[in-house]
Amino acid sequence: MNGRKEGLDAWAACCQGELLQMVDLMRTVRRRRFLKQASVAALALAGMGAGICFAGYRGWLSDRITCSEVMQLLPKYRAGQLDTQLSRQIALHLEQCPDCGPGDRQMIPVGQGSP
Numbered sequence: 001m002n003g004r005k006e007g008l009d010a011w012a013a014c015c016q017g018e019l020l021q022m023v024d025l026m027r028t029v030r031r032r033r034f035l036k037q038a039s040v041a042a043l044a045l046a047g048m049g050a051g052i053c054f055a056g057y058r059g060w061l062s063d064r065i066t067c068s069e070v071m072q073l074l075p076k077y078r079a080g081q082l083d084t085q086l087s088r089q090i091a092l093h094l095e096q097c098p099d100c101g102p103g104d105r106q107m108i109p110v111g112q113g114s115p
C-alpha cells in the first residue's frame with residue numbers, strides 16, 4: 001500500500017512537471033513551425049504575386065506598340081509585309097486605340113476596298 005501511494009505521488013509530480021515542460025516545448029515548436037510556415041507561405045505568395053504581375057506587365061507591354069510605331073508600320077501592314085505577330089499587334093492597337101482607330105478607317109488606301 002505504502003509503496004503504491006509513494007509511487008503514485010512520484011508519478012503525479014513527475015508527470016506534472018514533465019507535462020508543463022512538454023506543453024511549453026510543444027508550444028514553442030508549434031509557434032516556430034507556424035512562424036516558419038507562415039513566412040515561407042508569405043514569401044511564396046509574394047514571389048508568385050510579383051511573378052504574375054511581372055508576367056502580366058511584360059505581356060501587356062509586348063502586346064502594345066506605340067501610336068508612332070503603328071503609323072510607321074501601317075504601310076507595310078497594309079501591304080501584308082509584316083510578320084503575323086506584328087500584324088496582330090497593329091490590328092489590336094487599331095481596334096483599341098482611340099487615336100489611331102478612326103484615322104485608320106479613314107486612311108484605307110484606294111484599291112483595297114472596291115476596285
Ligand SMILES: [Zn+2]
Nearest residue numbers: 067097099100
Ligand atoms: Zn494609337
